[in-house]
């Protein structure tokens with residue numbers, strides 16, 4: 297009998313790729329999403345890739361009674377991967393209560409609904425919890441810095457809620473994955489990131505600029521204390537990231553002594569904004585238009601992860617490099633331009 301995993305936010309960017317990897321690994325999947333930031337057509341796209349249509353509930357996790365009903369209706373669920381959240385850093389500064397309400401209520405409702413049974417729980421955290429680390433690469437034991445935004449704060453506090461809940465409730469076994477910068481798309485180009493409006497993140501802006509949907513890219517600052525002056529990030533291919541969730545579920549299944557643990561999910565290698573632009577050009581043969589602009593408020597100068605613990609204990613390592621990240625992001629941008637969802 298295959299195990300059943302509930303994936304919240306499963307029609308979203310990282311969730312959809314994780315659903316495919318769970319199916320590839322033999323798990324059955326139930327998706328819950330309110331489609332606030334994703335499209336129902338992603339379900340068909342997942343089915344085209346894996347041949348299996350996941351069960352789907354359109355439901356808002358911030359409504360407690362609905363989440364309790366769902367958990368009751370599915371006593372067979374053995375694991376929960378919780379992606380569903382609002383994630384726009386800038387918007388969270390403008391609308392902090394929107395972020396606190398959605399991200400906290402959803403998490404608390406899920407933990408309440410599944411409290412009575414043995415459940416493996418994997419949570420989407422972020423390298424944003426480290427702020428600008430004192431030492432690079434940053435390890436999981438680095439201090440959590442004061443959050444730069446309400447969004448970042450929801451990740452920090454959610455990690456605390458999870459740790460305290462797991463320690464108080466013997467039924468819970470929890471892993472928080474701290475993602476670095478997820479980019480790229482599935483090799484089929486049938487699923488990928490679908491930003492609404494002007495992309496705030498670098499790689500979707502690059503691909504939209506390349507296809508002519510946006511003007512030139514602005515590099516936010518070239519006067520940082522880095523080799524080429526632009527900021528450095530640890531970009532991680534979304535398919536590698538998706539596989540880290542399968543590894544986390546397997547680790548929790550195999551090691552029942554884990555109550556709560558945290559892992560970095562990155563490549564362990566930093567790339568600057570200018571290197572990323574060059575990597576896109578060389579991977580795709582498409583020339584980009586870019587200009588240097590002022591620094592963006594709140595940006596961290598440089599961050600990349602130490603992934604030693606993930607390799608040793610999670611038995612997971614990133615396999616795909618910047619070239620493949622750029623190639624797949626471009627293939628997805630072209631696919632969605634030719635096959636728009638609306």
Ligand code: NAD
Nearest residue numbers: 305308309310329330331332333334356357380381420422
């Ligand atoms: P996404 O917006 O594509 O996916 C999130 C999904 O959750 C969306 O489909 C949205 O409709 C759904 N959702 C939101 N609130 C909901 C609710 N109350 N009830 C039901 N569904 C709800 O985002 P993503 O990039 O796939 O991110 C997934 C998770 O990873 C988020 O928790 C995000 O904070 C975290 N994360 C993302 C990044 C990144 O750069 N993309 C980096 C670090 C961490």
Ligand code: WQD
Nearest residue numbers: 385422424496497498499501514515516527529569592595
């Ligand atoms: C990457 C680099 C920009 C756009 C954000 C969140 C973080 C995490 C991931 C969830 C930076 C530069 C960007 C552009 C540019 N999300 N840039 N021109 O800021 O590392 O992280 O998303 O947890 O919390 O803060 O990612 O893709 O926005 O930026 O020069 O048009 O690209 O300054 O150096 P970031 P990003």
